[in-house]
Amino acid sequence: MYGRLFKTELLKIKRKWVWFLIFLGPFGVIAMETLNFVLRYDYLTKQYAGHLWGGLFQAIGFLVPPVIILGMAIIISILANIEHANASWKQLLAAPVRKRQVFLVKFALGWLLLLVSCVLLMIGALILGLALGFGTDIAWKPLLVTSFYPYLAAMPILAFQIWLAIVYKNQGVALTTGILASVFSMYGVVMPDWVPLAWPSLQTHWSNPVMNVWLGIGLAFCILMIGTVDFVRRDVHSG
Amino acid sequence: MSFLKTIHAEFYKFRKTFTWTVLFLSPIIAGFAGFFTYSRLSDGHPSKPWMLIYSPMATIHGMLFLPLIVGVIVALICRYEHLHGGWKQYLVQPVRRWQVYLVKFGLAAGAIAVIQLLMLFALLAAGILNGIDHPFPLEMVLKSLIGGWIATFPLIALQLWVSTAWSSFAAPMAINVICTIPSMLIANSATYGPYYPWAQPLLAMMPNAKSAGILFVSAETLFLVIAGSFVIFFVGGLTFFQKRAY
Numbered sequence: 001m002y003g004r005l006f007k008t009e010l011l012k013i014k015r016k017w018v019w020f021l022i023f024l025g026p027f028g029v030i031a032m033e034t035l036n037f038v039l040r041y042d043y044l045t046k047q048y049a050g051h052l053w054g055g056l057f058q059a060i061g062f063l064v065p066p067v068i069i070l071g072m073a074i075i076i077s078i079l080a081n082i083e084h085a086n087a088s089w090k091q092l093l094a095a096p097v098r099k100r101q102v103f104l105v106k107f108a109l110g111w112l113l114l115l116v117s118c119v120l121l122m123i124g125a126l127i128l129g130l131a132l133g134f135g136t137d138i139a140w141k142p143l144l145v146t147s148f149y150p151y152l153a154a155m156p157i158l159a160f161q162i163w164l165a166i167v168y169k170n171q172g173v174a175l176t177t178g179i180l181a182s183v184f185s186m187y188g189v190v191m192p193d194w195v196p197l198a199w200p201s202l203q204t205h206w207s208n209p210v211m212n213v214w215l216g217i218g219l220a221f222c223i224l225m226i227g228t229v230d231f232v233r234r235d236v237h238s239g
Numbered sequence: 240m241s242f243l244k245t246i247h248a249e250f251y252k253f254r255k256t257f258t259w260t261v262l263f264l265s266p267i268i269a270g271f272a273g274f275f276t277y278s279r280l281s282d283g284h285p286s287k288p289w290m291l292i293y294s295p296m297a298t299i300h301g302m303l304f305l306p307l308i309v310g311v312i313v314a315l316i317c318r319y320e321h322l323h324g325g326w327k328q329y330l331v332q333p334v335r336r337w338q339v340y341l342v343k344f345g346l347a348a349g350a351i352a353v354i355q356l357l358m359l360f361a362l363l364a365a366g367i368l369n370g371i372d373h374p375f376p377l378e379m380v381l382k383s384l385i386g387g388w389i390a391t392f393p394l395i396a397l398q399l400w401v402s403t404a405w406s407s408f409a410a411p412m413a414i415n416v417i418c419t420i421p422s423m424l425i426a427n428s429a430t431y432g433p434y435y436p437w438a439q440p441l442l443a444m445m446p447n448a449k450s451a452g453i454l455f456v457s458a459e460t461l462f463l464v465i466a467g468s469f470v471i472f473f474v475g476g477l478t479f480f481q482k483r484a485y
Contacts, residue, residue, distance in 0.1 A: 021413055032424050070416045078409045171408035172315045176261055179307045
């Protein structure tokens with residue numbers, strides 16, 4: 001049942017510019033860093049001398065948290081608004097599916113779409129580094145950390161966004177929340193470690209950033225469960 | 240007469256929807272940021288205590304929040320008409336299309352002005368709660384807040400164009416985000432920063448001693464970049480709106 005639901009959801013995002021945005025996010029980040037490094041090549045290669053790849057990942061990593069959080073808000077809003085715009089929640093939920101499944105499949109699709117954009121970011125970062133002549137001595141672990149950790153640490157926001165976007169028909173609510181989260185995510189350094197919005201920046205005081213990822217996944221799971229239970233009980237059409 | 244009624248109707252819709260709550264978010268957050276930055280860094284007696292509070296406030300507000308919230312406010316202002324064929328009902332009233340467009344622009348600009356005013360109150364509150372007794376640098380703060388406000392005009396104009404064009408909320412937001420994110424890098428560049436419209440809210444709000452002009456952006460930036468892009472986006476949007484079939 002999940003498989004078939006997933007296929008219908010995949011069909012619904014055709015011609016909604018979703019795939020374009022999923023591509024544009026990482027492409028935009030890489031394009032900006034390309035300009036940054038091309039325009040200031042001498043200055044930046046001197047500053048990052050000895051760890052050019054690390055410097056590149058650091059520069060990319062600065063942009064990733066706000067971009068991925070805004071990406072989440074927009075993509076999730078599109079997924080939810082497909083049903084709001086056509087007033088098709090009733091139809092969808094009248095089909096022989098469980099409400100729980102509908103909610104979880106929407107989340108799963110959003111999660112996978114953004115994961116694809118992270119993979120594209122990783123490929124883009126590799127190509128950029130090679131094109132800039134940083135050599136083949138690639139720092140693989142920092143590459144993976146830069147590409148995927150901020151996203152996984154930001155998963156609680158994704159879980160919250162899907163609930164907001166579905167429960168509140170006015171997408172301004174979900175998008176405003178996304179904007180707030182992205183602004184906060186840039187100030188991870190100054191926030192206490194226990195604030196979830198500080199996790200995507202990976203600038204918490206824990207020795208290993210994998211801590212941010214596990215906490216993110218754990219909290220996302222809790223929020224997703226609460227969101228699902230609430231959605232199942234709620235009359236969505238009036239929202 | 241119809242002009243006044245249009246203003247009244249727009250204002251009514253603004254009050255009766257969730258839109259107005261958005262105005263308070265950034266001033267509250269920036270106020271807290273300013274308050275805590277000061278209490279953390281002010282050991283000893285800083286020579287410019289108000290600046291110590293205001294600088295983080297202006298950065299957190301101007302870099303992402305202000306340009307992005309413009310998109311939300313404009314989309315919310317157009318939302319009511321996009322629902323249930325509201326445009327058709329609205330435009331068969333004895334009002335001119337350009338009047339509707341102008342009033343919606345004015346409402347959005349007014350909303351941003353209220354945000355900037357609330358920023359002033361947030362700064363005052365953060366300063367008073369920290370017990371600052373230095374004279375308040377009113378001229379600097381007003382220059383910054385008014386500059387930031389004017390710098391959003393081209394952004395409002397573009398968002399109004401795309402928000403009247405598409406009923407979906409996500410499309411105008413995506414465009415807004417795509418244009419705003421690069422300013423995170425571009426605003427740092429002394430060479431390219433002054434030419435990028437989306438970097439102007441931040442640049443116009445950052446107080447700098449060098450700028451002797453009326454605002455914290457140079458006259459070239461003000462007239463060429465801000466006014467220029469405003470005219471292009473506003474005329475483009477209005478022309479499109481005049482011909483648009485709903």
